[in-house]
Amino acid sequence: MKQIFTLLALLGALALQAQNTFIYKTKNAEIILLSEGQRASNLNNLIGATEEIIEQTAPEKTYPGATNAFLIRTKGKNILADTGHGRELFKNLEQHGVTPEQIDAIILTHLHGDHIGGLVKEGKVMFPNAKLYLAETEYKSANENALGILALYSDKMVLFEPGDESPVKVIDEVGAMMNYGHTPGHTVYFIDNLIIWGDMTHAMAIQMPYPKVAISYDTNPKAAVESRLKMLEYIIKHNLTAAGMHVPYPGIGTLKADGKGGYIFTPVK
Numbered sequence: 001m002k003q004i005f006t007l008l009a010l011l012g013a014l015a016l017q018a019q020n021t022f023i024y025k026t027k028n029a030e031i032i033l034l035s036e037g038q039r040a041s042n043l044n045n046l047i048g049a050t051e052e053i054i055e056q057t058a059p060e061k062t063y064p065g066a067t068n069a070f071l072i073r074t075k076g077k078n079i080l081a082d083t084g085h086g087r088e089l090f091k092n093l094e095q096h097g098v099t100p101e102q103i104d105a106i107i108l109t110h111l112h113g114d115h116i117g118g119l120v121k122e123g124k125v126m127f128p129n130a131k132l133y134l135a136e137t138e139y140k141s142a143n144e145n146a147l148g149i150l151a152l153y154s155d156k157m158v159l160f161e162p163g164d165e166s167p168v169k170v171i172d173e174v175g176a177m178m179n180y181g182h183t184p185g186h187t188v189y190f191i192d193n194l195i196i197w198g199d200m201t202h203a204m205a206i207q208m209p210y211p212k213v214a215i216s217y218d219t220n221p222k223a224a225v226e227s228r229l230k231m232l233e234y235i236i237k238h239n240l241t242a243a244g245m246h247v248p249y250p251g252i253g254t255l256k257a258d259g260k261g262g263y264i265f266t267p268v269k
């Protein structure tokens, strides 16, 4: 009996581990999901989700949530897109044979704790060889906690202005566009046919069919909705695949308009 439980626990652990990572290939890069965890989220924080919307999209009063970072491997470079909380990050990187010292660049979408938590551990810089890319507008809005973390990277920071109508190149392989609203300088990144949209969505099950629903974590919910609608159109127009920091496993998928002002997100396989 005991062996059966051990076996079940092992299988469970393997299943969990399998949800930790996923590799998507673009023309010039591998985009690797580094999951910090998957969990069911409640609806308390949604803004503008009517009873009708909830009935249709989340009748169980919960939706699948996740926290992700991504590793971009391209032309011999290791680029990290956000760092998650830093809970599973280092184990996940190790699984792909990458040490923190081998990270060449970190592109930050914004300065919330679930995106910059992995930059520092016990007051120590975790990525000693990485340049840190951040929108200047976001830097200017940083709170004390974020400023304290960024100060440790002060000699490695690259501040830039993301593009408004099209991506501006920040690293040879990576472009950036503004997606202000979730935070004052929330930025999305592009590599080949892929957009990494950071926190453009939190509740995929609700915000894909109803992209006008916001969330209380948005600094400016109205601006977040406008930016989301604009970027979703851009994604469709340019036929991009999308990866997101709160998109459930595998964290990457394709989009299609549903003809009713919403979108259908299909996870890649």
Ligand SMILES: [Zn+2]
Binding pocket: 112, 114, 115, 199, 245, 246
């Ligand atoms: Zn977040």
